Amino acid sequence: MKKSPAQTIVESHGAQRDPDLPTFLELSAALTGFSEVELEGTGMLDEYFYTLMKEQDHEGVRAFLKKAGDILDGKRNVKAAIKAAFMDPPPGLTDPNPPFDVMPHQALARRIILLWYTGVWTTMNWKETKSQDQRTSIVSARAYEEGLIWMVAQTHPAGAKQPGYGSWSRPPLGADQSRDKHGKH
Amino acid sequence: MENTEFDVVIVGSGIAGAVVAKTLTDAGKRVLMLDAGLESGMALDGERAYQVQRKYLDTFYRATAKTPNSPYPNLKNAPSSDVIETAPVEKMDARRGYYVQKGPLAFGSDNWIGPGGTTQHWLGTTLRMLPNDFRLKTMYGRAVDWPITYEHLRPYYEMAEYEIGVSGEVSDQKLPNIGPDYFSPGYVFPMKKIPQSYLDTLILEKNKRRKVNISGDKEKEILHPIRFCSTPQGRNSIPNNDYRFSGVAWDAKEKKLYMVETTPGRYEPVGALWDPYTGQRCEGNAACVPICPVQAKYNALKTIKKAHRRSPHLLVIKSQCVAYELVVDPDTKLIRGVKYKRYDSDDSRNCTTEFATARIYVLAASAIENAKLLLSSNAANSSDQVGRNLMDHMCLLTWGLLRDRNSKPLKVFPFRGPGSTTNISSFRDGDFRKRHAAWIVPLDNWGWGWPAFSPGTDVSIAVGEGRFGEELRQHLNTELTCQVLLHFECEQDPQPENRVTIDERYKDHLGNYRPVIHYNASDYVKEAFRIAKFVSDQIFKKNNVDDRTDYSSDEADYWQYKGEGYTSRGAGHIVGTHRMGSDPKDSVVDPDMRTWDHENLFLTGCGNMPTLGTSNPTLTMTALTFKAAEAILKQLES
Ligand SMILES: Cc1cc2nc3c(=O)[nH]c(=O)nc-3n(C[C@H](O)[C@H](O)[C@H](O)COP(=O)(O)OP(=O)(O)OC[C@H]3O[C@@H](n4cnc5c(N)ncnc54)[C@H](O)[C@@H]3O)c2cc1C
Ligand code: SF4
Numbered sequence: 117m118k119k120s121p122a123q124t125i126v127e128s129h130g131a132q133r134d135p136d137l138p139t140f141l142e143l144s145a146a147l148t149g150f151s152e153v154e155l156e157g158t159g160m161l162d163e164y165f166y167t168l169m170k171e172q173d174h175e176g177v178r179a180f181l182k183k184a185g186d187i188l189d190g191k192r193n194v195k196a197a198i199k200a201a202f203m204d205p206p207p208g209l210t211d212p213n214p215p216f217d218v219m220p221h222q223a224l225a226r227r228i229i230l231l232w233y234t235g236v237w238t239t240m241n242w243k244e245t246k247s248q249d250q251r252t253s254i255v256s257a258r259a260y261e262e263g264l265i266w267m268v269a270q271t272h273p274a275g276a277k278q279p280g281y282g283s284w285s286r287p288p289l290g291a292d293q294s295r296d297k298h299g300k301h
Numbered sequence: 302m303e304n305t306e307f308d309v310v311i312v313g314s315g316i317a318g319a320v321v322a323k324t325l326t327d328a329g330k331r332v333l334m335l336d337a338g339l340e341s342g343m344a345l346d347g348e349r350a351y352q353v354q355r356k357y358l359d360t361f362y363r364a365t366a367k368t369p370n371s372p373y374p375n376l377k378n379a380p381s382s383d384v385i386e387t388a389p390v391e392k393m394d395a396r397r398g399y400y401v402q403k404g405p406l407a408f409g410s411d412n413w414i415g416p417g418g419t420t421q422h423w424l425g426t427t428l429r430m431l432p433n434d435f436r437l438k439t440m441y442g443r444a445v446d447w448p449i450t451y452e453h454l455r456p457y458y459e460m461a462e463y464e465i466g467v468s469g470e471v472s473d474q475k476l477p478n479i480g481p482d483y484f485s486p487g488y489v490f491p492m493k494k495i496p497q498s499y500l501d502t503l504i505l506e507k508n509k510r511r512k513v514n515i516s517g518d519k520e521k522e523i524l525h526p527i528r529f530c531s532t533p534q535g536r537n538s539i540p541n542n543d544y545r546f547s548g549v550a551w552d553a554k555e556k557k558l559y560m561v562e563t564t565p566g567r568y569e570p571v572g573a574l575w576d577p578y579t580g581q582r583c584e585g586n587a588a589c590v591p592i593c594p595v596q597a598k599y600n601a602l603k604t605i606k607k608a609h610r611r612s613p614h615l616l617v618i619k620s621q622c623v624a625y626e627l628v629v630d631p632d633t634k635l636i637r638g639v640k641y642k643r644y645d646s647d648d649s650r651n652c653t654t655e656f657a658t659a660r661i662y663v664l665a666a667s668a669i670e671n672a673k674l675l676l677s678s679n680a681a682n683s684s685d686q687v688g689r690n691l692m693d694h695m696c697l698l699t700w701g702l703l704r705d706r707n708s709k710p711l712k713v714f715p716f717r718g719p720g721s722t723t724n725i726s727s728f729r730d731g732d733f734r735k736r737h738a739a740w741i742v743p744l745d746n747w748g749w750g751w752p753a754f755s756p757g758t759d760v761s762i763a764v765g766e767g768r769f770g771e772e773l774r775q776h777l778n779t780e781l782t783c784q785v786l787l788h789f790e791c792e793q794d795p796q797p798e799n800r801v802t803i804d805e806r807y808k809d810h811l812g813n814y815r816p817v818i819h820y821n822a823s824d825y826v827k828e829a830f831r832i833a834k835f836v837s838d839q840i841f842k843k844n845n846v847d848d849r850t851d852y853s854s855d856e857a858d859y860w861q862y863k864g865e866g867y868t869s870r871g872a873g874h875i876v877g878t879h880r881m882g883s884d885p886k887d888s889v890v891d892p893d894m895r896t897w898d899h900e901n902l903f904l905t906g907c908g909n910m911p912t913l914g915t916s917n918p919t920l921t922m923t924a925l926t927f928k929a930a931e932a933i934l935k936q937l938e939s
Binding site: 146147148149150195198199202203204205225226229230233234236249252253254256257260261264265266268269270271272274275276278279280281282283284285286287288291 | 358359361362363364365367496497498499502538582583584585586587588592594595712714715716717718719722746747748756757759760761764765767768769770771772773774775777778781782
């Protein structure tokens, strides 16, 4: 019986990691602006890679990662190459989740950024789900809590990792604010 | 024949129902509480309560739209309204959702049908109304006067503040036109004030001596001061050692409720249902709406739990019971019983029809549901006021990015702490109420979360613009840490045509009526929006706020007034559908909240309020509920 892509991942998990996983991590770092160590620190790497690999167009996803690998290994300016290959939208397109069949690579790159920042994934498995609403979900409670957005906003996820009584009356830890005098209590 | 099993049947387990249940059972009365929500959610203790909370939290974490009702089940058999359904009226399909919106504006506030009711997702702001709020007609020629005054209500406010567990600072409450007796001598709140946010302190420092023009006309100056005030709220902080009360009790001889005095310094914050040591202090989860993970915030199950602990044999709670009709005796006009449908599970329409009887009946199902039940029963409506005068605070939101004098980002670090810890109180009363509605301005601690779904949307927008990598990270950091949001929560005046009705064509899964809502803003409120926007523009300019306010014509409650467009938003303050008055001809209940038409039927909840003032209504409603409970006890013992 033919194995589903997801099964392959689960089985290869553990002793041997999927060879595309390091590429996924390196690309994620380039896309999010967070270092590989920071990303691994969230504990979400495997779940996110798995989320990506669950997409039905498995070949498409592998091709995308292959292309990312080539860019990351290449001698050219990696940032500029990523921008050209994955980020620059055709004029007029501002949809953060562009349709996959129109722009597969841009669509994937953007989804990966949103996934790391907010835990939200919009699946491209059109046939299984009906509306846009049903295609978009937060992949897990942990994904919500580990969203990079909270770190970027210098806070904690709303409803989790609470910083303690009165913490909000002072600037957050590591705030580079010259006016800290207001916050001293 | 009079039933002897229960003294009182209460419909609803929100704060109104809970306070009546506790006050009556404490006085030895036998109470049956019917609640429409799931049995499993009515968990008051230990592991069960903890599991319910975990389930709500997990649902919340996984919800893509974190709306007030997002953690909680929306039942087919007992549906809740949900703000997520709000859209321009002409675009709404009456077959979908819960409210049937007839417009012209969409009613944009929801509640939750379930154990503990809407206090599960309320914010917990607990301001008292102002003395002049009770006499708008006399003072300003607007709306109506209440049949009672602030002074009447003051002792009941103290009871409500005890029961909710309010944290606040009396000396900060420098409110317009309140006089020296606003608080009784030596009064303190049970707990010290919740620390004001870093953001508050920055804004307060920059604006505390500021005055703004409220004429609405650049050529003409009517200056009005901006005054800030820490916000009393129903979430736990450090107990105040000068607080001297330990409960509310019934004095059977004097026939009244009183506050039980004790040695000061004994107040104990009420913690989580599953563990009294959890939630002893607000821990800064910044998710009070829709769910406080540690239950430092008050919710009505805390009151029900106390009642149940103290008098388990006196309080019977029946869940999954949807009341749908009151049976009125045609001769005596007394209520003979409540019909309800008890469903097996939310997946099926299987239900049994049952009948509950007692000496006195109390509706505590929230303003819209109370009205719906009365209309379905053809009860209490000789004044034709049932369902009318539906009100809310109509909110004008203004938002932007704070900058310093050199237009550099000035970080205020929002998305931390309780939703709001400071408010601008100086527009809550004044002569301007002759011309336009008063308002309160809570400073919002959660960035642009409300109008723009920040911080999530900021990421989608930035990525949509093609940002990525280090640049994306930097960009989001400077945007998100500088976000400020003001709400101008305007007092809506009572309008008979803003109303809840029922219609045979619109029924829910169990065949019960869905509320049909007609709703609009009067010019009195629209003018308040115009002036509020004028004031906001001045505040933003003086504070170097890069204004990002945007009202778009495809939003649900977008309207134009005097050439400008505005979007109003609901505050969740559903008020006024069965108002109290001194005349049976134009009100539904008397000052004891007994219906004029049925001696043994009392109504509780915000529906009783003739006007709404500028305070979030629940504290006032809870004070009124203690007053109603007192009247019920009096009637039972007469
Ligand atoms: C987002 C949001 C924030 C808010 N923040 C604040 C705030 O900061 N301060 C403030 O003062 N107020 C606030 N409010 C308003 C506040 O939540 C309500 O005023 C208050 O909770 C109403 O309490 P209640 O007991 O009257 O009704 P609810 O809490 O709505 O309870 C109604 C109860 O009746 C039951 N019920 C309904 N119909 C039936 C039926 N047919 N049969 C049996 N049972 C039934 C329900 O299950 C529920 O238990 C907020 C509201 C919202 C939506
Ligand atoms: S800030 Fe957090 S801990 Fe405090 S009341 Fe809100 S949700 Fe609860």
